[in-house]
Amino acid sequence: MKSLAELQAIKEKMKDKIILxxxxxxxxxxxxxxxxxxxxxxRPVLNTLVEEVSAAGLAEKVTxxxxxxxxxxxxxxxxxxxxxxxxxVTYVKMTPEKARRVVEEHLKGGNVVSEYTIAGHKE
Numbered sequence: 001m002k003s004l005a006e007l008q009a010i011k012e013k014m015k016d017k018i019i020l021x022x023x024x025x026x027x028x029x030x031x032x033x034x035x036x037x038x039x040x041x042x043r044p045v046l047n048t049l050v051e052e053v054s055a056a057g058l059a060e061k062v063t064x065x066x067x068x069x070x071x072x073x074x075x076x077x078x079x080x081x082x083x084x085x086x087x088x089v090t091y092v093k094m095t096p097e098k099a100r101r102v103v104e105e106h107l108k109g110g111n112v113v114s115e116y117t118i119a120g121h122k123e
Contacts, residue, residue, distance in 0.1 A: 027062045027107060029053075032078040034069035040076035041095065042066075048096040049079070052103040062107050075118060081106060090118045 002010070031037070031046040046066055053062045070078045075092035079102065082088050089112050091102060098116050105111050114120040 026084060027058075028082040029062060029064045029107070030067045030080045030082070031064070032068070032070040032076060032080075033066040036069060036073040037076045037078065042077035044096045045077045045079065045094045045099050048099040049103065052100055053107065056103055056108050058103070058107055072118070075121065091116045092118050092121050 029049055031042055031049065033042050033046065046064070049064045053059060053064055070080065070090075072078065072092075077092075077094040079091040079094050079099070080088055081091070081102075089106070091098070091113070094102075094116065098113075102113055102116065105113050
């Protein structure tokens with residue numbers, strides 16, 4: 001059993017991650033976490049997005065959450081980015097490494113990483 005102080009420390013450590021998933025930022029990042037997405041590796045992608053958004057200081061601007069099946073299972077893991085001033089961007093076949101680049105270039109820099117999008121994907 002953890003002491004009250006240990007539990008409080010765990011709560012504080014995890015606070016940023018919980019806020020990111022529940023936030024109300026200008027940019028909403030959604031990771032497909034249905035069975036197909038999880039089997040394809042969506043959980044590490046989601047965790048990387050949450051950690052990188054927090055590390056980049058984007059917690060006020062970006063909300064990271066999960067959803068069920070997006071409907072294009074052959075492209076899992078899928079990450080969708082919703083912004084008020086532009087069309088939805090759908091990233092496919094994501095990995096933690098790709099997620100880091102999306103945070104840096106798209107979420108932080110404002111530039112879509114075209115080769116990771118469904119339109120830029122080549123079989």
